[in-house]
Amino acid sequence: MSCKTFFSDTGIAYPVLAGYPQSYDDEEVVLVNNKCKCVTVTSKFVPSKENPEEEILERNIRIIVPLKSRENISDPTSPLRTTFVYRMTDLCKKCDPIEIELGGEIYNAQQSTSCDDTETCYTYNRDKCYTTTFPFLYHGERKILQAALTPASCYAE
Amino acid sequence: SKYFLAPGTRSSLLAVLNPIFGPREVSGLLDGSVTVKCFYPQTTVNKHDRKYWCREATRSCHTVVSSNGYVAPGYQGRVAITDFPDQGVFLVNVSGLGLADRGSYHCGLGLNNRALSFQVKLDVSEGSGCRALLSFAPCGWAPREVCLSPLCPGKKQEWGEMSHVEGFKPCLETADFSNGQGEGCRAQGKIRKTLRLQRAGCSSPCPMLLPTGPNVPEEAELFYVELQGSVTITCSFGQDYASIRKYLCKMEKSGCRNIIDTYGKVDDEYAGRILLSNENTAGSYSIMITQLGWQDAGLYLCGAGVYGESGETKEVDLHVYEGTDVPQGKHTVLGVKGGSVTIECRYDTKGRSSLKYWCKWRKNGCSRIIDSNGFVSDLYEGRVAMYDNPENNTLTVILNRLADSDSGYYWCMTNENREKKTSKELKIVDGEPSLTGEEEVEASVGAPAQLACSYPCKYYSYEKYWCKWTRSGCTPVEASDQSRAELNVDCDKDNKTILLNFDDVALTDQGWYWCGVKHKGVYGETKAVQLRVSGGELHGESGRALPRCKPNPAASSGGKEPGGRSRGDRSSPVPHVPALRPADLVSVGSYRTNISMSDFESAKEYGANDNACMKGTQETQIGGDGKSRGGPAGAEPLGESSKEEADVAYSAFLLQASAVAQGRGAGGDTAAPPGPWDGRM
Numbered sequence A: 001m002s003c004k005t006f007f008s009d010t011g012i013a014y015p016v017l018a019g020y021p022q023s024y025d026d027e028e029v030v031l032v033n034n035k036c037k038c039v040t041v042t043s044k045f046v047p048s049k050e051n052p053e054e055e056i057l058e059r060n061i062r063i064i065v066p067l068k069s070r071e072n073i074s075d076p077t078s079p080l081r082t083t084f085v086y087r088m089t090d091l092c093k094k095c096d097p098i099e100i101e102l103g104g105e106i107y108n109a110q111q112s113t114s115c116d117d118t119e120t121c122y123t124y125n126r127d128k129c130y131t132t133t134f135p136f137l138y139h140g141e142r143k144i145l146q147a148a149l150t151p152a153s154c155y156a157e
Numbered sequence B: 001s002k003y004f005l006a007p008g009t010r011s012s013l014l015a016v017l018n019p020i021f022g023p024r025e026v027s028g029l030l031d032g033s034v035t036v037k038c039f040y041p042q043t044t045v046n047k048h049d050r051k052y053w054c055r056e057a058t059r060s061c062h063t064v065v066s067s068n069g070y071v072a073p074g075y076q077g078r079v080a081i082t083d084f085p086d087q088g089v090f091l092v093n094v095s096g097l098g099l100a101d102r103g104s105y106h107c108g109l110g111l112n113n114r115a116l117s118f119q120v121k122l123d124v125s126e127g128s129g130c131r132a133l134l135s136f137a138p139c140g141w142a143p144r145e146v147c148l149s150p151l152c153p154g155k156k157q158e159w160g161e162m163s164h165v166e167g168f169k170p171c172l173e174t175a176d177f178s179n180g181q182g183e184g185c186r187a188q189g190k191i192r193k194t195l196r197l198q199r200a201g202c203s204s205p206c207p208m209l210l211p212t213g214p215n216v217p218e219e220a221e222l223f224y225v226e227l228q229g230s231v232t233i234t235c236s237f238g239q240d241y242a243s244i245r246k247y248l249c250k251m252e253k254s255g256c257r258n259i260i261d262t263y264g265k266v267d268d269e270y271a272g273r274i275l276l277s278n279e280n281t282a283g284s285y286s287i288m289i290t291q292l293g294w295q296d297a298g299l300y301l302c303g304a305g306v307y308g309e310s311g312e313t314k315e316v317d318l319h320v321y322e323g324t325d326v327p328q329g330k331h332t333v334l335g336v337k338g339g340s341v342t343i344e345c346r347y348d349t350k351g352r353s354s355l356k357y358w359c360k361w362r363k364n365g366c367s368r369i370i371d372s373n374g375f376v377s378d379l380y381e382g383r384v385a386m387y388d389n390p391e392n393n394t395l396t397v398i399l400n401r402l403a404d405s406d407s408g409y410y411w412c413m414t415n416e417n418r419e420k421k422t423s424k425e426l427k428i429v430d431g432e433p434s435l436t437g438e439e440e441v442e443a444s445v446g447a448p449a450q451l452a453c454s455y456p457c458k459y460y461s462y463e464k465y466w467c468k469w470t471r472s473g474c475t476p477v478e479a480s481d482q483s484r485a486e487l488n489v490d491c492d493k494d495n496k497t498i499l500l501n502f503d504d505v506a507l508t509d510q511g512w513y514w515c516g517v518k519h520k521g522v523y524g525e526t527k528a529v530q531l532r533v534s535g536g537e538l539h540g541e542s543g544r545a546l547p548r549c550k551p552n553p554a555a556s557s558g559g560k561e562p563g564g565r566s567r568g569d570r571s572s573p574v575p576h577v578p579a580l581r582p583a584d585l586v587s588v589g590s591y592r593t594n595i596s597m598s599d600f601e602s603a604k605e606y607g608a609n610d611n612a613c614m615k616g617t618q619e620t621q622i623g624g625d626g627k628s629r630g631g632p633a634g635a636e637p638l639g640e641s642s643k644e645e646a647d648v649a650y651s652a653f654l655l656q657a658s659a660v661a662q663g664r665g666a667g668g669d670t671a672a673p674p675g676p677w678d679g680r681m
Helices: A002-010 A013-018 A086-094 B015-019 B044-048 B350-354 B553-558 B582-593 B642-661
Strands: A028-034 A039-047 A055-063 A097-102 A106-108 A132-137 A141-148 B024-029 B036-039 B051-056 B061-066 B079-084 B089-094 B101-107 B115-127 B222-226 B231-236 B248-252 B254-262 B274-277 B284-289 B298-306 B310-321 B334-338 B341-346 B355-362 B365-371 B384-389 B394-399 B409-416 B422-429 B440-444 B448-454 B463-470 B473-477 B495-500 B513-521 B522-534
Touching: A028 A086, A039 A086, A086 B310, A132 B101, B024 B036, B036 B115, B036 B222, B051 B079, B051 B115, B061 B079, B061 B254, B222 B231, B231 B298, B231 B310, B231 B334, B248 B274, B274 B365, B334 B341, B341 B409, B341 B422, B341 B522, B355 B384, B355 B394, B365 B384, B365 B409, B384 B473, B394 B409, B394 B522, B440 B448, B448 B522, B463 B495, B473 B513, B495 B513
Parallel strands: B024 B115, B222 B310, B334 B422, B440 B522
Antiparallel strands: A028 A039, A039 A055, A097 A106, A132 A141, B036 B089, B051 B061, B051 B101, B079 B089, B101 B115, B231 B284, B248 B254, B248 B298, B274 B284, B298 B310, B341 B394, B355 B365, B355 B409, B384 B394, B409 B422, B448 B495, B463 B473, B463 B513, B513 B522
């Protein structure tokens, strides 16, 4: 799976773990922590079942499927979502810009190509405010008002 | 952001995905009360979200109390929850404890079962009844012999440190470590409290061990720190431990790994980012750690003595969370040999007015380089400057003329204890600095001089400047950019020079000058150039304006160029004037006060003349025989710079005069103090 090759290509975990002589036995590396789709992928070294002397890399994938969410999470009137698709390639993509230094200057660079900004979210990201509009009938007058779907996240300060 | 954590970070999964932090265990007395402190990152959503305290059941967690106002039946009037959003903590208070309250609870944010919580084990112990030892020695220790005795039933007592109990002396008697509560040794290897043991005789009656009260800091001290932030841990063990080894160690499966101690040992993983300093009260010390990463989270012990053998310890539970503040910037700064680096540190608004300083980390402390009061360490003269920008709370330090020995860790410190301390690692790499030019320029008084600094095309659009280095900063000087703004867009590789012109060099112009670039208000690269001025009259002003003709053997024995000359260090008043090197002349020059140099100028027979470097000038020995003075050139008492000799002599006079005035003997190698100054030598 491409998530695995990506992992060993950049070689993040290996030198990092090797450089710490006093590392804990159960050190896990976080590969994916996607709040939009609610997927967490971590990996750690565990003794192999066939040969307990050997250590193999075990990957833990945790997916929480929000069964009661709508197809469009910003629109409560849309139908319930029944299809959930999780692609490791998409999840493992590092689309956040990181800072790298070239010749003394700091630049923001994106590590993956084909980063799609608009990702369909299956559940709410706690740090974002989601609102919707709805028609409100008051004294015979129809107004369109905005309401917060996630009140706790929608405070100004 | 989509990713809460940058993928690829090493961490314990639990620490990463669970930003809520609280005490792992709390214990209270029957009918007593207990307060649980829960920390959370101060994001907007966390501050406004629901806070709850729930009791773990088989499949879910049942709310006991929540910040929305709910109180579970059966808990009315005995449970309360208070939120402090501006501190990122909320408190849960449970009173009227009964044995049925024992169990696992969660303090958390949001909805109950969504994993944004921390598990707290609540223990209720009987205050009355005969109990033996309440604290346990950790697993792995050799059984210790302590003195125990049952408590007086029905009495509630507060625990006091053993050292504060009057007349208390621990005694040695075999004891049973299992107590009425259950296991005698907690399985995780966690230390509840260590008992201080001393070899003392046991006197009867055996003193009592008091019970632990609910408000007593028997549990670990909790520290909730931002990722890449810093923490200050203070521990105090009383006067008795003033001269005993102090340490900080981290609990691991195999014991407690020593991190830092007062003997100067520092664990490699923490090198450069940890400092141990003694506090003013005897037996107290504080430990500062910066650049906290996920792997720094965990249980620590700060102690006095040796772990597992003697002394006392205090538990510290450190938790790291993903922060919300503006990032501190890169922690490793690369500098080119011979070039310069600009290091920025951010500080809290609180630290605006306090003293700020920059120091280099060493195993036994942090040696100060520069501070906001105008102090500059002599080793860094002419090559370091500090700028404070209170508007965006940033401290900028520029260090140039980099050498390999500059590699290491540097700390930005303020005097405020609660201030965030930041440390940066400086690495020196091979390469060429971008600003080039002559590093030393010699000029004569009265003549014009020019300092040139060439810059590459990448600085074409930057603001360029020249400034004169002083201890309190580098003051800008008017300069001209030789490459005038041309209409063409390309960068012409030639003519990229900034010039600093002196029409008429004066002795006061001697010193260090920096040419530098600035971009959008941020300081960039700099280059230091030293201007040396020869000839002309001496000034008492900065003491630096001394003529130097040829490299003087004594001068070079000073070890450094004038720029690196130590200032004032050796200026402690000496009753006699032994072999004065030019270095000493610098400081002695400052003794000149009210007598103007015009007395010397016109008097050619004193050896003062304008052309200081001419040999064979007639010179009279001043104040004593040349032998004892041991002039710079050794064999020939006159030396090469007769001006310096005149200087020496004058200074010698002054010192002796002051010594005489104070009633002290002139001492040393000069003859009897000269008589009244009537122009005779």
